[in-house]
Structures are given as structure tokens and as C-alpha cells.
Amino acid sequence: VGAGYRGRFAPSPSGPLHFGSIVTAVASFLDARHHGGEWLVRMEDIDETRTVPGAADRILRQLEAHGLAWDGEVVGQSARKPLYSAALERLTGHTYRCACSRREAASCQCRAGLPPGKLARAVRVHGAPGMEDFTIRRADGLFAYQLAVVVDDFEQGISHVVRGADLLDSTPRQQWLQHLLGYQSPEYLHVPVVKDPEGRKLSKQNHASAAEEEHAAQTLREALQFLEQPVPEAGAPREILDQAVACWSRVRLL
Ligand SMILES: [Zn+2]
Numbered sequence: 001v002g003a004g005y006r007g008r009f010a011p012s013p014s015g016p017l018h019f020g021s022i023v024t025a026v027a028s029f030l031d032a033r034h035h036g037g038e039w040l041v042r043m044e045d046i047d048e049t050r051t052v053p054g055a056a057d058r059i060l061r062q063l064e065a066h067g068l069a070w071d072g073e074v075v076g077q078s079a080r081k082p083l084y085s086a087a088l089e090r091l092t093g094h095t096y097r098c099a100c101s102r103r104e105a106a107s108c109q110c111r112a113g114l115p116p117g118k119l120a121r122a123v124r125v126h127g128a129p130g131m132e133d134f135t136i137r138r139a140d141g142l143f144a145y146q147l148a149v150v151v152d153d154f155e156q157g158i159s160h161v162v163r164g165a166d167l168l169d170s171t172p173r174q175q176w177l178q179h180l181l182g183y184q185s186p187e188y189l190h191v192p193v194v195k196d197p198e199g200r201k202l203s204k205q206n207h208a209s210a211a212e213e214e215h216a217a218q219t220l221r222e223a224l225q226f227l228e229q230p231v232p233e234a235g236a237p238r239e240i241l242d243q244a245v246a247c248w249s250r251v252r253l254l
Helices: 019-034 055-065 081-090 145-155 165-181 213-226 237-247
Strands: 006-009 038-043 095-098 122-125 134-137 160-164 187-191
Touching: 006 019, 006 160, 019 038, 019 160, 019 187, 019 213, 019 237, 038 055, 055 213, 081 145, 134 145, 145 165, 160 165, 165 187, 213 237
Parallel strands: 006 038, 160 187
Antiparallel strands: 095 122, 122 134
């Protein structure tokens, strides 16, 4: 790990952080701080249909309560659409218009031309060799997550992305977009996802409970245990994190 480490945590404000998202936040925080790096927070609110009013504020309160102090201003994607538009334009020549609804996009044939009488709705980009084409602007007009996250990571100078292994599948597509846009790819590290007793990933969709501010110290110790780090006996969240920063090792990063 060289100089100029800048990491980030990028929750979507579709609900409060649960234990699984705290684990990811802690891993990215510790990896950044252990390497003397910066740690930014970005709200991934590109999918406005999933944004829940008040969730972004709650997430920041949860991070504060857990001692996860970020650098700089919190950036939201909803304010950055001109940047995504510009990137979309720069991809011209690698993209085509697509007439499929979101549901139809899985069997899209629009690369060969739009079916007669069908209107362009989405924009798709040619995949890398061996990779399927994928949508970068959705049929509903919203920029796709893959494009937004690539532009944001570049614009914010992110050097290291530590995130959940559920996003492992996204990494090749993001690296491909970085290649097409002439961006340097950050280093990607993935953390195992926390699952419920039925083996499902903890998520807002399956009603994982919020990480309560008043239990922050205990939640941090459990997160460190999950990440196979030494677990401090006691202390306030900041003290626990200070020790964890010093001891951090990447054993559970994929
Ligand atoms: Zn299509």
C-alpha cells in the first residue's frame, strides 16, 4: 500500500445501517486508518426510488456513535448528475440505445438496432470480451449504479475500495468502465457478508435491525470478531477503534 490512500464507505440511504453494513464500514475505516489514509463517506442515493427520507441523517448519526469519523464533506450522488452525463457522453462509440424495459433488459437484442417502432429508453455499453453488455442508463432515466460509482470513485480520488463480497460481481464491470473512460482503477478488497441464521445476507430488504447507537461499543466488538481481529475488552467506541486501527490485518479481506 503506497502513499495517498483514500478509502470510502458508500451506503445507500434506503434505511439505517444494520450489523452487516457496520462490518463493512469498520473494515474500510480500519484499512484506511491503518495505512494512514483518508476515509470518506458518500451517500449512494442514485436510485431515488429507494431513498427513504431521514435515512441519510440516521446513517451519519450511527457512524458518529460508532466512532467512525469521516474526512471531508459527505457527498450525495443525486447532486452529481452532470458528471454522470459527461461520462455517458465520453462513452459514445461503446454504447447503444436500448428499447427494453428493465425487465426485458436481460434478453436485450438492441445492439443490432432497435426493433421497428420501438423507442430508445435505456443506454447500454459493450462489455469487455467475454462479458455481457450492461445498462449504464436505465429505462426509467436514472443513471445505473455501475456508472455512478465509477465516476464518483474517480472524481473523489478513491485509491482503495473495501466493500462487501456481495459486490464482487460488479467489480469487473466497474474496471471495464474505468478502462473505457481512461481512469485508473482503485484497488478492490471485499469483506465476507454477514448472513442471518437462514443463510441470507443481512439487508434492509429482509428487515435486518438497525445498529442502535447506544449499543455501539458492543456492536464494534462483534464486528471486530466477525472480521477476525483482536477484540478489545472494553472501552468507548473511539478507544476500541484506536486499538483496532493499530492491530488491523487484512485476514478476512478477499
Ligand atoms: Zn434492449
